[in-house]
Amino acid sequence: MSDRIILAIETSKRASSLCLCLNGTTHTSVLGDGKQQGSDLIPQIKSFLAEHQVAPESVSDLALHVGPGGSTGLRMGIALAQGFSMVYPNIKIHAVPLEAMALELLLKLEVPQNKAMLLADAYGGSVFVQRYNKVDNDFQYDGQIEIQSREDVLAYSEECAIVPDLGHLREKLEWPAQMCFIEDSFPNASLVLAVVQKSDEYVKPIQEIDVRYLKASSAEINWQKRQEGK
Numbered sequence: 001m002s003d004r005i006i007l008a009i010e011t012s013k014r015a016s017s018l019c020l021c022l023n024g025t026t027h028t029s030v031l032g033d034g035k036q037q038g039s040d041l042i043p044q045i046k047s048f049l050a051e052h053q054v055a056p057e058s059v060s061d062l063a064l065h066v067g068p069g070g071s072t073g074l075r076m077g078i079a080l081a082q083g084f085s086m087v088y089p090n091i092k093i094h095a096v097p098l099e100a101m102a103l104e105l106l107l108k109l110e111v112p113q114n115k116a117m118l119l120a121d122a123y124g125g126s127v128f129v130q131r132y133n134k135v136d137n138d139f140q141y142d143g144q145i146e147i148q149s150r151e152d153v154l155a156y157s158e159e160c161a162i163v164p165d166l167g168h169l170r171e172k173l174e175w176p177a178q179m180c181f182i183e184d185s186f187p188n189a190s191l192v193l194a195v196v197q198k199s200d201e202y203v204k205p206i207q208e209i210d211v212r213y214l215k216a217s218s219a220e221i222n223w224q225k226r227q228e229g230k
Contacts, residue, residue, distance in 0.1 A: 005054060006061040008193035009045070011077035012069030016041060018048050019189035021197065027052055028190055041080060056088065063094035063196040065101065065187055067212035068120070068128075068145075074211045085206040094196045095209045099130055099141045101191040102163050106132060106139045108194070109182060111161045119153065119165040127153045127169065 006021040016031040031044045049056060062084050064077045081093055102118050116139060118130040129146045132139045150173060159178050164170075164186045175181070196202065 004060045007059045008063040008189040010065045010189040011073040017189040019193040061092045063192050066095045094202045095204045096192045100195045101187045104194045113159045113161045115160040118163040
């Protein structure tokens with residue numbers, strides 16, 4: 001791994017983040033002042049690489065967050081990866097999903113609870129839920145995204161950790177005392193890097209990479225509610 005130069009990017013938030021693994025050392029950077037500008041991303045990455053005396057053609061691996069998350073920012077990251085792969089066709093592209101970063105965060109923080117949830121506001125009184133269960137002292141993603149009512153989520157009786165959500169739900173709702181929020185910047189490029197340092201599971205041809213969504217139309221949400229009511 002030490003001979004690989006890995007550049008990880010996370011672009012779903014208002015301020016993008018970068019992480020560079022060089023000679024076994026990790027360097028990080030948060031881009032912008034909270035107003036993410038797509039036109040600034042490439043110059044900022046060039047400056048970040050130059051700061052650490054890395055030529056763009058020397059980067060062996062490019063890892064990016066592909067969602068679920070903010071689709072505009074994620075598409076910007078994918079467009080960047082597409083451009084990189086055209087100019088440097090030998091680069092290895094890693095498309096890292098959100099749940100892989102959530103698992104890495106739960107492992108990193110040694111969460112004591114046996115259950116965890118990643119939440120995002122689905123609007124219309126609904127919440128998207130991704131569940132994680134602890135098995136043999138390690139968390140596993142159960143592989144499903146659910147749409148639940150806010151009341152159902154707030155009434156969840158078992159102790160659980162809540163990975164910071166994508167919709168700022170914490171500020172909008174009053175959460176039960178037994179729920180433990182993980183106070184950490186999430187998602188970020190450091191977690192993207194941590195995932196790809198463990199394996200090449202998420203290596204994909206650039207033409208197969210697309211944004212993964214964590215949202216649905218009000219019509220889809222209402223249809224699911226009607227099915228549940230039958």
